[in-house]
Amino acid sequence: MRLIKSPRKISEELNKCRDKSIGFVPTMGALHKGHLSLVRQARKDNDFVVVSIFVNPAQFGPGEDFKKYPRPLKKDLALCRKEGVDYVFYPVPKDLYSRGHRTYVNVEGLSEVLCGKSRPGHFRGVVTIVAKLLNLIHPGKLYLGQKDAQQAVIIKRMVEDLNIPVTVRVMPIIREKDGLAMSSRNVYLNSRERKEAVVLSQALKLAGLLINNGARDTKRIMRRMRELIVRKKSARIDYIEIVDVVNLNPVKRIVNGCLIALAVRIGKTRLIDNLIIRDGS
Amino acid sequence: MRLIKSPRKISEELNKCRDKSIGFVPTMGALHKGHLSLVRQARKDNDFVVVSIFVNPAQFGPGEDFKKYPRPLKKDLALCRKEGVDYVFYPVPKDLYSRGHRTYVNVEGLSEVLCGKSRPGHFRGVVTIVAKLLNLIHPGKLYLGQKDAQQAVIIKRMVEDLNIPVTVRVMPIIREKDGLAMSSRNVYLNSRERKEAVVLSQALKLAGLLINNGARDTKRIMRRMRELIVRKKSARIDYIEIVDVVNLNPVKRIVNGCLIALAVRIGKTRLIDNLIIRDGS
Numbered sequence: 001m002r003l004i005k006s007p008r009k010i011s012e013e014l015n016k017c018r019d020k021s022i023g024f025v026p027t028m029g030a031l032h033k034g035h036l037s038l039v040r041q042a043r044k045d046n047d048f049v050v051v052s053i054f055v056n057p058a059q060f061g062p063g064e065d066f067k068k069y070p071r072p073l074k075k076d077l078a079l080c081r082k083e084g085v086d087y088v089f090y091p092v093p094k095d096l097y098s099r100g101h102r103t104y105v106n107v108e109g110l111s112e113v114l115c116g117k118s119r120p121g122h123f124r125g126v127v128t129i130v131a132k133l134l135n136l137i138h139p140g141k142l143y144l145g146q147k148d149a150q151q152a153v154i155i156k157r158m159v160e161d162l163n164i165p166v167t168v169r170v171m172p173i174i175r176e177k178d179g180l181a182m183s184s185r186n187v188y189l190n191s192r193e194r195k196e197a198v199v200l201s202q203a204l205k206l207a208g209l210l211i212n213n214g215a216r217d218t219k220r221i222m223r224r225m226r227e228l229i230v231r232k233k234s235a236r237i238d239y240i241e242i243v244d245v246v247n248l249n250p251v252k253r254i255v256n257g258c259l260i261a262l263a264v265r266i267g268k269t270r271l272i273d274n275l276i277i278r279d280g281s
Numbered sequence: 282m283r284l285i286k287s288p289r290k291i292s293e294e295l296n297k298c299r300d301k302s303i304g305f306v307p308t309m310g311a312l313h314k315g316h317l318s319l320v321r322q323a324r325k326d327n328d329f330v331v332v333s334i335f336v337n338p339a340q341f342g343p344g345e346d347f348k349k350y351p352r353p354l355k356k357d358l359a360l361c362r363k364e365g366v367d368y369v370f371y372p373v374p375k376d377l378y379s380r381g382h383r384t385y386v387n388v389e390g391l392s393e394v395l396c397g398k399s400r401p402g403h404f405r406g407v408v409t410i411v412a413k414l415l416n417l418i419h420p421g422k423l424y425l426g427q428k429d430a431q432q433a434v435i436i437k438r439m440v441e442d443l444n445i446p447v448t449v450r451v452m453p454i455i456r457e458k459d460g461l462a463m464s465s466r467n468v469y470l471n472s473r474e475r476k477e478a479v480v481l482s483q484a485l486k487l488a489g490l491l492i493n494n495g496a497r498d499t500k501r502i503m504r505r506m507r508e509l510i511v512r513k514k515s516a517r518i519d520y521i522e523i524v525d526v527v528n529l530n531p532v533k534r535i536v537n538g539c540l541i542a543l544a545v546r547i548g549k550t551r552l553i554d555n556l557i558i559r560d561g562s
Contacts, residue, residue, distance in 0.1 A: 007444060011444070011446060015446075018299060096444075098441070098442070100438070100527070100528065101442050102388050102389045102390050102391060102438060102442060103386065103387070103388045103389070103408075103438060103439045103442030103443055104386075104387055104389060105384065105385075105386050105387075105443070106384070106385055106386075106387065107383050107384045108383045108384070108385060109383050110383060127384075128443075131443055132442075132443055132444045135443055135444040135445050135446065136444045157381070157383060157384060158384045160379070161379070161382050161383060161384035161413075162384055162386070162409075162412055162413055162416055163288060163292070163377075163413045163416040163417045164416050165292060165416065246381070247381070
């Protein structure tokens with residue numbers, strides 16, 4: 001496994017392997033089984049697997065957890081080695097954002113809804129760093145997690161709109177035994193919060209059950225989810241929404257499938273989760 | 282010479298030539314000697330030369346000349362053939378901007394000044410289409426004209442900020458005998474306007490002379506330029522500015538070189554021109 005810090009160098013290195021297929025897993029480190037499921041799929045599909053580890057300042061807002069975001073680099077590298085990763089790219093911010101940096105990529109209309117409402121500028125930061133990484137690494141396949149559903153929708157849109165020659169694969173959410181979606185931010189939870197955090201996935205399960213039993217009116221479904229969540233003392237709902245899987249517009253009545261997404265603060269920790277309903281008819 | 286309309290096809294074709302060097306000249310057609318100087322340089326530097334001809338709707342404002350912009354395709358193709366171009370890519374808008382298109386690249390801070398003031402959204406459109414074309418064509422070298430000075434500054438910034446692996450070459454302005462900078466929009470001028478249009482380059486020459494003779498105070502230089510231009514009946518000044526060549530900030534006193542840029546309406550036709558002062562000391 002090669003460790004590369006310099007953007008110029010990773011680009012040069014991978015340019016030598018243009019005859020090989022490259023699978024790319026962009027991460028902010030603090031790797032968990034969710035990330036590893038992406039790495040394993042990349043390992044299956046490609047000659048080379050590149051993992052980037054970069055806590056991207058451009059996607060954090062002023063009051064957010066950029067500084068305290070976990071950075072267990074040694075542990076991350078050990079996990080990558082175990083999974084057979086070929087290249088780990090772990091740049092420092094100043095090498096990716098020069099002093100004069102002024103260019104941002106924005107997926108307009110998809111970036112201001114759902115998580116974008118309480119995190120203005122977040123997706124502009126995400127999309128910009130992904131565009132940069134794709135230009136440095138030029139993978140044939142890009143692996144993303146369904147956990148960050150809005151991010152996946154936005155990046156797929158960006159790749160299509162900017163004619164970036166990469167195939168995007170979105171892999172299923174990996175969960176703890178009790179249903180909590182794996183997240184690097186779960187480490188922030190104390191033991192009481194950890195127990196109550198399961199309510200996100202429970203609310204989604206409830207929604208899935210209601211829909212299975214014929215519910216179609218999203219207002220009613222969201223009310224039932226809300227009622228379940230507010231019973232937990234540490235929970236404060238940021239949003240619960242049922243939207244179209246492609247354009248993220250709110251859906252009133254479930255007809256052709258939808259994305260049920262929510263963000264809930266458990267104590268001070270903001271968690272997200274989601275469920276895709278493939279076909280509501 | 283191959284003519285290719287489909288984005289998918291140009292990408293596939295050029296992917297077969299990855300061992301060759303590719304020079305790319307993006308244009309909106311209506312080719313003149315300015316464009317041809319870029320093509321010739323690209324011909325000298327590279328194995329393959331790709332010219333794109335695309336009047337990009339995203340860079341025209343509501344009241345602008347998108348519809349009437351000249352589109353002499355046959356003549357353009359003949360010129361490309363004569364210059365030894367290998368591929369002409371001439372897509373139609375709907376193949377580059379799908380119905381759901383929502384992604385834009387923006388070079389913040391550089392796009393709102395100079396021409397950006399009277400053409401809001403213009404550079405967002407320019408930068409987005411260039412990013413798209415670079416992703417489709419993957420040239421080693423990109424050729425731009427100094428005539429569009431702000432565009433060149435912004436595209437160079439974008440290429441660096443987004444880590445796009447391409448070298449940008451900016452070629453000198455090509456002028457008519459009397460000094461008028463070559464532009465596809467010069468065909469809009471009637472014979473009287475055509476004569477008066479020379480005042481843009483005359484004002485720049487005057488500025489150059491003044492600086493050669495020791496003038497450093499930009500306010501004074503710009504006043505002298507203004508006085509010269511307003512003598513022409515058909516001329517209405519959009520802006521005259523003296524700015525830093527990299528960050529486009531206004532310069533009060535010329536010390537380390539600068540960009541003198543102006544936009545003037547001659548009748549209904551908006552023309553631009555500029556002069557780079559390499560070193561003011």
